[in-house]
Amino acid sequence: MNKTFQNIFDTYNWDDTLASINNKTTQDVEYALSKTKRDLEDFKAMVSPAAKPYLEQMAYLSKMTTKKRFGNTIQMYVPMYLSNECQNICTYCGFSMTNKIPRRTLTDAEILKEVAFLKSKGYDHILLVTGEANKTVGVPYIKHAMELIKDKFANITIEVQPLDQHEYEELIEANLYAVLVYQETYHRAEYKKHHPKGKKSNFDYRLDTADRLGKAGVHKIGIGALFGLEDWRADSFFTALHLKYLQKTYWKTKYSISFPRLRPHSGGLEPKVEMTDRDLVQTICAFRLLDEDVELSMSTRESEVFRNNIVHLGITSLSAESKTNPGGYVVEPQSLEQFEISDERPTEQIAAMLQENGLEPVWKDWEAFS
Numbered sequence: 001m002n003k004t005f006q007n008i009f010d011t012y013n014w015d016d017t018l019a020s021i022n023n024k025t026t027q028d029v030e031y032a033l034s035k036t037k038r039d040l041e042d043f044k045a046m047v048s049p050a051a052k053p054y055l056e057q058m059a060y061l062s063k064m065t066t067k068k069r070f071g072n073t074i075q076m077y078v079p080m081y082l083s084n085e086c087q088n089i090c091t092y093c094g095f096s097m098t099n100k101i102p103r104r105t106l107t108d109a110e111i112l113k114e115v116a117f118l119k120s121k122g123y124d125h126i127l128l129v130t131g132e133a134n135k136t137v138g139v140p141y142i143k144h145a146m147e148l149i150k151d152k153f154a155n156i157t158i159e160v161q162p163l164d165q166h167e168y169e170e171l172i173e174a175n176l177y178a179v180l181v182y183q184e185t186y187h188r189a190e191y192k193k194h195h196p197k198g199k200k201s202n203f204d205y206r207l208d209t210a211d212r213l214g215k216a217g218v219h220k221i222g223i224g225a226l227f228g229l230e231d232w233r234a235d236s237f238f239t240a241l242h243l244k245y246l247q248k249t250y251w252k253t254k255y256s257i258s259f260p261r262l263r264p265h266s267g268g269l270e271p272k273v274e275m276t277d278r279d280l281v282q283t284i285c286a287f288r289l290l291d292e293d294v295e296l297s298m299s300t301r302e303s304e305v306f307r308n309n310i311v312h313l314g315i316t317s318l319s320a321e322s323k324t325n326p327g328g329y330v331v332e333p334q335s336l337e338q339f340e341i342s343d344e345r346p347t348e349q350i351a352a353m354l355q356e357n358g359l360e361p362v363w364k365d366w367e368a369f370s
């Protein structure tokens, strides 16, 4: 039998998992924090309500652990949206199929214009993003875009529709470095509600995407949940469970976790479960204390103030000056963004902020293709 994460995931029940997190005690938290190697039960304790009074201690431990493993560096990356065409309905997204917005897919000339701007800012790591529209932005388009720009970047990451294993293999041949694929929520019924139409409505196919990536042999896999769709504690736990399974199964691969929170967009979905700034810090620290090596990534969805603080507490990779619309940098800056950016500071300002805080922005990961 072809085993995947689904086999493990299906042995868990959402409500029982959440109850077990909420039942963690002060003693469980103190025990978890006293350890040097922590497991998933410790993770539950660290994201539990009982851990709230321990946030300062968690932040300190997270900071020291990150410093020991990653030094004083922050990897810089930037997203480039290639297309806003999409054949899915996602209740929280401005590109959702039924939203009446002008659709655009960048041409070669437009891609190169955007790239010239991003290169002028110093970026060497790029994240290519599309909606999920197999006909217009399927594998041939993505591969062509990668080939067009591969000489200009040290590594290329994509965040596109989940693909089959052989398609990932084809893109890896074309120098694909990493793939980000978020489950959005690990709550099956809520997932269904937020993805009523299109290929994305298939929860299981999305859930097993990281397995297909692992089998294809991609260098790095990024996972995460969109916080706000369901209870953030349970979604954090299932992300951690997913991470631990992947690390054990595809041990040559690197991993990263992202922490998107629901942002306003043209559809205007409000979070079902609020995740406060303190909650988000608690989750980030819990991931760092669970795993010393995993990359933790923070986008410009979060505010200036929040990002200035969190760069000390466990985050290892940061985007800046992001645009979430195709052509958003120079080709068509006024088009509709996928979601609103909160931290709009220019790249130079973010780099200066990091340096003022004793951190070194890293533009190129020299180990990428070693």
Ligand code: SF4
Residues within 6 Å of the ligand: 086, 087, 088, 089, 090, 093, 094, 095, 096, 097, 130, 131, 132, 200
């Ligand atoms: S989240 Fe992705 S798949 Fe869903 S509507 Fe937006 S672009 Fe399409």
